[in-house]
Each structure stands twice: as structure tokens, then as C-alpha cells.
Amino acid sequence: MHHLSERNIIExxxxxxxxxxxxxxxxxxxxxxxxxxxxxLVDLWTTDALVQGVHFDLAWHPPRLLGRKAASVNISDxxxxxxxxxxxxxxLGLPAACSRQLLDELMAGFLEVLTMHDMVLVGGDTVFxxxxxxxxxxxxxxxxERHVCYRAAARPDDLIxxxxxxxxxxxxxxxxxxxxxxxxxxxxxxxxxxxxxPQARLGRLLAQSGLIHAMMDISDGLATDLAHICKASGVxxxxxxxxxxxxxELQKTAxxxxxAPLELALQGGEDYQLVFTAPADSSAPLQDLxxxxxxxxxxxxxxxxxxxVMLCREGERQDITFRGYEHTF
Amino acid sequence: MHHLSERNIIExxxxxxxxxxxxxxxxxxxxxxxxxxxxxLVDLWTTDALVQGVHFDLAWHPPRLLGRKAASVNISDxxxxxxxxxxxxxxLGLPAACSRQLLDELMAGFLEVLTMHDMVLVGGDTVFxxxxxxxxxxxxxxxxERHVCYRAAARPDDLIxxxxxxxxxxxxxxxxxxxxxxxxxxxxxxxxxxxxxPQARLGRLLAQSGLIHAMMDISDGLATDLAHICKASGVxxxxxxxxxxxxxELQKTAxxxxxAPLELALQGGEDYQLVFTAPADSSAPLQDLxxxxxxxxxxxxxxxxxxxVMLCREGERQDITFRGYEHTF
Numbered sequence: 268m269h270h271l272s273e274r275n276i277i278e279x280x281x282x283x284x285x286x287x288x289x290x291x292x293x294x295x296x297x298x299x300x301x302x303x304x305x306x307x308l309v310d311l312w313t314t315d316a317l318v319q320g321v322h323f324d325l326a327w328h329p330p331r332l333l334g335r336k337a338a339s340v341n342i343s344d345x346x347x348x349x350x351x352x353x354x355x356x357x358x359l360g361l362p363a364a365c366s367r368q369l370l371d372e373l374m375a376g377f378l379e380v381l382t383m384h385d386m387v388l389v390g391g392d393t394v395f396x397x398x399x400x401x402x403x404x405x406x407x408x409x410x411x412e413r414h415v416c417y418r419a420a421a422r423p424d425d426l427i428x429x430x431x432x433x434x435x436x437x438x439x440x441x442x443x444x445x446x447x448x449x450x451x452x453x454x455x456x457x458x459x460x461x462x463x464x465p466q467a468r469l470g471r472l473l474a475q476s477g478l479i480h481a482m483m484d485i486s487d488g489l490a491t492d493l494a495h496i497c498k499a500s501g502v503x504x505x506x507x508x509x510x511x512x513x514x515x516e517l518q519k520t521a522x523x524x525x526x527a528p529l530e531l532a533l534q535g536g537e538d539y540q541l542v543f544t545a546p547a548d549s550s551a552p553l554q555d556l557x558x559x560x561x562x563x564x565x566x567x568x569x570x571x572x573x574x575x576v577m578l579c580r581e582g583e584r585q586d587i588t589f590r591g592y593e594h595t596f
Numbered sequence: 597m598h599h600l601s602e603r604n605i606i607e608x609x610x611x612x613x614x615x616x617x618x619x620x621x622x623x624x625x626x627x628x629x630x631x632x633x634x635x636x637l638v639d640l641w642t643t644d645a646l647v648q649g650v651h652f653d654l655a656w657h658p659p660r661l662l663g664r665k666a667a668s669v670n671i672s673d674x675x676x677x678x679x680x681x682x683x684x685x686x687x688l689g690l691p692a693a694c695s696r697q698l699l700d701e702l703m704a705g706f707l708e709v710l711t712m713h714d715m716v717l718v719g720g721d722t723v724f725x726x727x728x729x730x731x732x733x734x735x736x737x738x739x740x741e742r743h744v745c746y747r748a749a750a751r752p753d754d755l756i757x758x759x760x761x762x763x764x765x766x767x768x769x770x771x772x773x774x775x776x777x778x779x780x781x782x783x784x785x786x787x788x789x790x791x792x793x794p795q796a797r798l799g800r801l802l803a804q805s806g807l808i809h810a811m812m813d814i815s816d817g818l819a820t821d822l823a824h825i826c827k828a829s830g831v832x833x834x835x836x837x838x839x840x841x842x843x844x845e846l847q848k849t850a851x852x853x854x855x856a857p858l859e860l861a862l863q864g865g866e867d868y869q870l871v872f873t874a875p876a877d878s879s880a881p882l883q884d885l886x887x888x889x890x891x892x893x894x895x896x897x898x899x900x901x902x903x904x905v906m907l908c909r910e911g912e913r914q915d916i917t918f919r920g921y922e923h924t925f
Binding site: 315397 | 615628647648682707721
């Protein structure tokens with residue numbers, strides 16, 4: 268399964284499953300499904316699976332951090348709509364060779380992140396799954412309907428913002444593959460891959476501020492995730508290469524691995540930062556808001572009336588629409 | 597992973613994830629999690645995974661029926677609390693060799709059952725999963741809080757009832773394994789394994805009637821599922837062997853396969869019928885209710901003040917507690 272065909276499959280499934288009751292505000296096609304309930308609130312639902320040898324390698328992924336990551340990537344989707352995660356369900360596919368210790372560490376990590384976010388595990392299934400460990404997680408969140416941030420809400424002339432730095436996770440994966448996980452200098456990069464921090468609190472803050480339009484999390488690289496926003500909103504995007512936030516560690520380490528920092532940032536995936544759009548006159552209050560919350564955000568470009576995602580670098584424009592990370596290795 | 601250790605794992609996880617907000621009425625440990633919401637209603641959540649080579653074999657399982665089954669087994673859990681299934685999320689783990697046609701048939705079957713139950717697919721994830729096809733499904737349902745039927749509600753002297761006939765699915769699996777799926781005489785037995793019919797409407801009817809106490813669905817065989825009810829309720833159960841409902845097809849076919857019909861019924865699993873308990877004075881109205889709905893139910897024994905599940909046969913008592921189906925083949 269290549270990335271493009273995964274996307275095609277999801278689009279085909281979405282076409283087949285249109286409709287639904289009036290309380291279903293959004294089905295397939297955003298970070299979460301959105302279902303209206305009483306009191307001006309909505310439920311948010313999302314599901315994401317991690318498969319051994321596809322999304323993680325136990326050779327370098329400590330089980331506790333893997334358990335944390337399985338929770339975090341789903342919490343990230345709730346945060347990307349602006350919601351508060353509440354409950355999780357976990358389907359655990361266990362290989363024959365799975366030890367009790369691995370399982371205990373995995374669950375400890377998973378539950379640790381749930382506790383951090385005031386969430387509870389409410390159900391699950393444990394099955395024998397052959398050769399590969401597999402974690403399939405569903406998370407339910409909640410928020411006020413009027414604050415939900417959809418992918419489809421970007422408008423021409425919006426500025427495009429991202430939280431944190433991009434590319435660290437992809438560089439961390441490259442370091443892990445080369446057996447460099449334990450090196451002191453690479454800890455923060457490796458940690459970005461092994462134990463990403465979902466920006467759920469920031470997402471909630473941004474949504475409640477009323478300052479922003481579209482939002483989603485960056486799981487497949489900015490080039491792909493921004494392309495989702497553009498497609499859903501019927502707009503285009505221009506990214507200014509020099510404005511993409513790169514950590515000092517990435518800028519120092521990537522070249523030594525023969526990797527281009529900017530490419531990792533745009534196409535690397537798994538950063539689980541947020542990308543969001545906002546009208547230009549929101550910039551000052553947005554920066555104040557995030558500074559107050561101790562979060563860095565950076566303006567990386569603007570939404571256009573065109574289509575696709577263009578990278579502007581040294582006077583050239585390059586189409587990078589959907590040039591994101593493929594979940595294979 | 598053997599069945600017993602699966603159960604141990606779930607119990608260990610449940611111990612680690614106690615607590616939660618006051619609106620969480622029931623977490624891990626029943627057919628569904630139960631969360632209170634406005635208007636006297638609760639949400640019900642359940643998740644169940646099917647793994648190729650563990651829960652199904654594509655050599656004899658037509659993809660459309662497999663898609664149907666993945667939906668049905670989750671809908672069965674919602675029905676077992678008395679709820680109305682509403683929404684589904686699907687994590688699809690696809691092997692490298694998965695064809696577009698297989699995928700289309702699988703999804704057609706899955707969505708067909710959702711439509712039959714007025715449900716909508718609201719989200720999912722599609723991942724490459726190595727060697728095995730895997731379907732991990734989460735279903736959310738809804739019902740009135742005062743009608744929820746828990747496992748823990750059985751009381752001494754309740755009568756024990758089951759819907760439909762038991763053992764057909766296990767016999768059907770044996771027939772499929774022997775390549776006899778296409779034989780006209782075996783169609784209904786094979787269908788019970790390949791395309792089980794969840795008793796969600798009957799479950800809802802029973803729950804709303806106020807006539808019953810505990811209820812759950814029979815996924816692992818009556819011996820195991822009734823043991824769950826007994827353990828949760830702090831009671832015992834006696835099953836009268838001659839009263840266990842066996843279909844004419846099962847009684848005719850099982851002996852020819854060197855299988856005992858009663859063992860398949862008690863330990864075979866995957867029938868997705870309902871087992872429920874009710875005070876003796878509910879018997880007549882219960883039978884009227886089910887007759888009116890065109891559903892057969894049979895009284896198979898009674899709840900005792902003891903513990904464990906006893907099988908009473910020809911004057912002998914045999915302990916069959918948790919002697920159910922192991923999800924392996």
C-alpha cells in the first residue's frame with residue numbers, strides 16, 4: 268500500500284458512506300468525526316493504528332514510549348479540531364512472541380498519557396495477531412460546536428501558521444535506524460519520533476480564541492497536511508521556505524546524515540505539531556496568546572485563491588502538493 | 597495467546613485503568629462502556645478486531661461476508677446492553693497482496709450491515725499491515741440509562757434464557773475447514789459462521805421491556821459467556837443439558853463430523869445470540885414478547901447462589917466455567 272493509494276481508498280470509502288443523521292456534522296474527511304449532542308456540545312471521534320514494522324520498530328522503540336505514542340497520535344487528532352480528549356478504546360493485536368513485560372510497559376505508557384490528559388481507557392479488545400504487534404486506538408473527545416476548527420475553513424489571504432519546529436521526528440527516525448538513539452546529542456530528535464507530544468492544549472486554546480480558521484495536525488508532513496486543508500477549503504497555499512521553523516538540532520544533525528532539513532520538515536511527517544490558518548489581523552493577538560501559553564508558533568506562508576501547495580524558495584515556485592511522508596519503511 | 601491469558605490481560609488492564617469521571621458509568625468489563633449524557637441517555641462504546649488466520653480464513657470467507665461480520669460482531673455488543681447502534685469507525689490493516697476487488701467487496705459488506713441498522717461509518721484509518729488482513733472496528737450506540745442491561749445484574753433464582761439456537765457457528769466453521777462450504781445441506785450452518793446475525797433489535801426489545809436482569813451476547817460459547825455473568829454478578833448458574841436449543845441441521849451434521857452438538861453449543865462460540873436472565877414470573881410475558889417479534893428464546897437453566905457454571909446432564913453436575921471457545925485455529 269503506497270501513500271497515494273491509501274488516500275484513494277479513504278476517498279472511495281468516504282464516497283460510499285455519505286449521508287447519516289442530522290446530528291452527524293462531519294463524517295470521514297477531517298481529523299475527527301463530529302457529532303452534535305445536547306448543550307451546544309459535540310463529540311469528536313478519531314481512530315489510528317500503529318503496526319510493527321510499518322509504523323514502529325521494536326528494535327529501537329521502547330515499549331513504554333510506543334504505548335505513549337499510540338495514545339498521543341490519537342489525542343493529536345482531537346486537539347487538531349480544538350477538542351478535549353476524554354475516553355479511549357484500545358484494540359491490541361499481540362504477536363505470539365509478545366512477553367508479559369513488553370505488554371506491561373506498553374500499557375503503562377499508554378495509560379500514563381491518558382492520565383496526563385485526564386482521559387480514561389473505557390474498553391478494548393486483545394487478540395492474537397500473528398507476526399506483528401498492532402495497536403489500534405479510538406479516542407472520543409468533546410468541545411463546543413461553535414469552536415470546532417475544520418480543515419475546510421481556510422480562506423484566501425489567511426496566513427499559515429505552524430506550532431513548534433518541523434522535521435525533528437523524521438530526523439529522529441533516521442537516527443534510530445542508524446542505531447544512534449542513545450547518543451546524548453540526538454536525544455531530542457529521537458524523542459520527537461519515539462514519544463511525540465500532542466498539542467491538544469494548544470489546539471483547544473487556539474479554537475476557543477476564535478482567532479483562527481482551519482486547523483489540522485501535521486502527521487504526514489506539512490506538504491501533505493496543508494494539501495488536505497487546501498483541497499477541503501478549495502484554496503491554494505504558498506509556503507515561504509526560509510520561514511519554516513527548524514530546530515538547531517535538526518539543522519546541525521540532518522546534513523551529517525546527508526538529509527536536507529527543509530525536506531524533512533515539509534515531507535517527513537510524524538511531528539504532530541499543528542498547522543492552522545488565520546486572517547492577517549489575528550497575527551498580533553495570536554502571537555500574544557501562544558507566548559502566554561509558552562508555545563512557539565511561526566508564520567510559514569499564506570493561503571491563495573489558487574490550488575495546491577507551492578514552495579517558494581529563492582525566487583522559484585515548486586509544487587509540493589501531497590509530497591508527504593509515506594507510512595512505510 | 598491463549599484464551600485464558602487474553603482474559604487475564606484484560607483483567608490486568610482493567611485494574612490499571614480504574615477511576616474516571618462521574619459520567620463514566622461502566623468502563624472495561626461489560627459488552628460496552630457506558631457513559632452518561634444529557635436527557636437520561638447514555639452512549640455505549642465497544643471495539644472488536646478480526647485478524648486473518650486467527651478469526652477468519654480468506655480461503656473460505658467471502659470478503660463481502662467478512663465485511664458484514666466485522667460490523668455485526670460489534671453491533672452484537674451494543675445489542676447485548678439493549679442499545680441502538682449509531683456510528684462506526686474502522687481501522688483497516690491491509691496486507692501487501694490485498695486486491696482492490698477484495699477491498700471493495702469487504703467495504704460493501706461492512707457498509708451494507710451498517711445501513712441495515714441505520715448506522716453510519718464516521719471515521720477510520722487505513723494502514724499497511726504486513727501479512728494479514730485486519731479489521732478493527734469501534735461502534736458507538738445510544739440508549740436510555742434506566743434500560744441498560746449489565747452483566748452484573750443476575751440474581752439467584754433468575755431463569756437463564758438464550759435466543760435462537762447455539763452451536764451452528766462452530767459447526768459451520770468445522771464444515772468450512774473441511775471444504776464443505778458450498779454443499780447445499782450445510783448452507784445455514786456455514787452462514788452462521790460466515791455471516792452471523794447480531795440480535796440488536798431483540799436486545800433492545802428485551803431491555804426496554806423491563807422484564808430481564810442481566811444480558812450479554814454469546815461470542816465465546818455459553819459456558820464462558822455465562823461465566824462472565826456469574827463472576828460479575830457474584831452468582832452461579834446451572835444449565836440443563838436437554839434444554840439447550842440445538843438446530844435440526846446441527847443435530848444432523850455434527851455427529852457426521854465426529855462432533856458433539858452440545859459441546860459445540862456450550863463451547864463453540866461465535867453464535868452472537870443473546871443470553872439473559874429474568875425472574876421466573878417474567879417467563880410468560882417474555883415468551884409473548886419474543887413470539888410477537890418472531891424470535892425464538894429458550895430457557896436453559898437457572899441462576900444459583902453458588903459460583904461457576906454447572907452443566908446438569910443425566911443426574912451428573914459438571915463444572916464448565918470458562919470452558920469456552922479460544923479465538924485461535
